[in-house]
Amino acid sequence: MKKIFKSFTFWFVILAALEIYMHQVGQDSKSIVLIYLNPILRTMSRSDIIRDFMNSGLQVSSGTIIEHISIYWYIGSIVTFIIYGLIIDVFRYLIRHMPSSTK
Structure with a gap:
C-alpha cells in the first residue's frame, strides 16, 4: 500500500x-x-480528424459553456x-x- 502512495502514477490519476x-x-468552463494545459490533448484538439473522433463519443453534460463534452476527452485525460x-x-x-x- 505504501508503494502505491509513493507512485507518481497514482497521484497523477487523482x-x-x-x-x-x-x-x-x-470551474473549467472553457476546457x-x-x-x-495537457500537451497531448492540446495537440489532438488541433487535428481535425482526431478532434472529430474525440467529439464523437457519448456526450456528458457538464458545467461548460457548451453544456456537454464527449466522454473520450475525459478518458484521454486519464490515459x-x-x-x-x-x-x-x-x-x-x-x-x-x-x-x-x-573510485
Missing part, C-alpha cells in the same frame, strides 16, 4: 480525477485546464496522466537503481 470533477462542476506518471516513475526507478561509481 489529479486527473480532480481535473474532471472541476470541469464537471463548471482550458482539461484540454489546453495521458497515467502516461505522464509512468514516465516519471520509470525515471525515478532508473535513477535509484543506477550503479554508483566508486
